[in-house]
Amino acid sequence: DAKTTQPNSMESNEEEPVHLPCNHSTISGTDYIHWYRQLPSQGPEYVIHGLTSNVNNRMASLAIAEDRKSSTLILHRATLRDAAVYYCILRVSYGGATNKLIFGTGTLLAVQP
Amino acid sequence: ETGVTQSPTHLIKTRGQQVTLRCSSQSGHNTVSWYQQALGQGPQFIFQYYREEENGRGNFPPRFSGLQFPNYSSELNVNALELDDSALYLCASSGERTGNTEAFFGQGTRLTVV
Numbered sequence: 001d002a003k004t005t006q007p008n009s010m011e012s013n014e015e016e017p018v019h020l021p022c023n024h025s026t027i028s029g030t031d032y033i034h035w036y037r038q039l040p041s042q043g044p045e046y047v048i049h050g051l052t053s054n055v056n057n058r059m060a061s062l063a064i065a066e067d068r069k070s071s072t073l074i075l076h077r078a079t080l081r082d083a084a085v086y087y088c089i090l091r092v093s094y095g096g097a098t099n100k101l102i103f104g105t106g107t108l109l110a111v112q113p
Numbered sequence: 114e115t116g117v118t119q120s121p122t123h124l125i126k127t128r129g130q131q132v133t134l135r136c137s138s139q140s141g142h143n144t145v146s147w148y149q150q151a152l153g154q155g156p157q158f159i160f161q162y163y164r165e166e167e168n169g170r171g172n173f174p175p176r177f178s179g180l181q182f183p184n185y186s187s188e189l190n191v192n193a194l195e196l197d198d199s200a201l202y203l204c205a206s207s208g209e210r211t212g213n214t215e216a217f218f219g220q221g222t223r224l225t226v227v
Contacts, residue, residue, distance in 0.1 A: 032213055043117075043203050043218030044156065051213070087155060100146060100169060101205070101216060103155030 004088045009108040012078045020073040020107055022088030027068050032091040034101065035062065035073045037084040044087065044103075047073065083111045116140060119204050119219035126194050126226050134189040134222045136204030143208070144168075145187040146216065147179060150201040162187055191224075199226045 005023040012018040024033065034049040048055055048062045050071075055062040061074040075082055085106040091099055116139040126132050138145050144163045148156035158171035162181035176192040185206070191198055201223050205216040 034215070036216075036218075043205075043221050046215035046217065049213075049215065099207075100158040100161060100171070101148075101156075102158065103148075105155050 003102065004090060004104050006086075006088050006104060006107045008105065009110065011110045011112065012075075014080060014111055014113050015077050018075040018078045018082070018109065018111075020075075020086050020088075020109065021070065022072070023070045024088070024090055025069045027090055028092075033062065033064060033068075033071050034089045034091050035060070036087045036089060036101075036103075037082075038087070038106070039084045047086070049091070078109075078111045080111050080113060083109055085109070117204060117206050117217050117219040119202075119222050121222060122220065123223045124225070126224065128194055128196060128226055130194050131190065131192045132194060132224060134191075134202050134204075134224070136187045136189070136206075136219060138185045138187065138204075138206030139208075139217050141208060142206035142217070143185050144206060145181055145185065146205045146207075147187070147189045148203040148205065149173070150203060150221070152200070156203055159189070194226045196226050199224060 032049050032051050035047040036044040038044045048060050050062045063072045085108050087103050087106040089101045118137045120135045146161040147159040150156040159173050160170040161168045165181045178190045181187045201221040203218050203221045205218045207214050207216045
């Protein structure tokens with residue numbers, strides 16, 4: 001299974017941008033890069049995903065390296081509600097039979113007021 | 114709120130017992146996956162159901178089994194409970210079996226085995 005590597009923790013100040021890095025050197029050509037976050041005592045929440053091009057949505061931006069071996073989740077203005085564990089995940093497909101999410105340990109983001 | 118609901122929210126069982134956890138998927142979603150999340154760890158894939166059939170399985174023993182019903186809701190059954198089965202069990206639904214869709218998670222069932 002393709003794996004991702006993330007820093008264990010990061011800290012940010014409120015209303016400042018946050019760049020969360022992820023390495024996925026064993027990514028295959030058909031793997032999508034997904035980001036989810038998990039607040040305490042809740043299930044994971046989808047944030048964003050992409051394949052090759054950078055992506056933007058109302059929650060965040062995803063910057064994907066040209067060789068696809070790394071990506072960065074960008075929160076443009078961190079708020080206290082963004083404090084969570086952020087997971088970078090490769091959504092794999094095996095012959096179309098299954099597309100499980102393989103979670104690592106994620107990055108614990110702390111946001112200071 | 115995602116529309117994926119799980120029941121019960123909390124459960125305490127004794128070692129050796131059996132447990133059934135339930136999940137109602139988001140409307141229109143035909144794919145349901147189950148994950149186990151131990152304290153301080155990321156979720157681990159148990160298995161996936163697509164249109165009532167098991168469609169992929171993680172590294173979990175056969176005493177973990179499941180069902181998906183015609184309305185795409187799903188059950189996770191665990192037999193012969195062990196202490197290490199204590200965890201948060203998460204259900205996720207998605208509309209397609211491709212990497213190009215997001216998965217929607219429920220709030221989870223917290224299982225404690227004593």
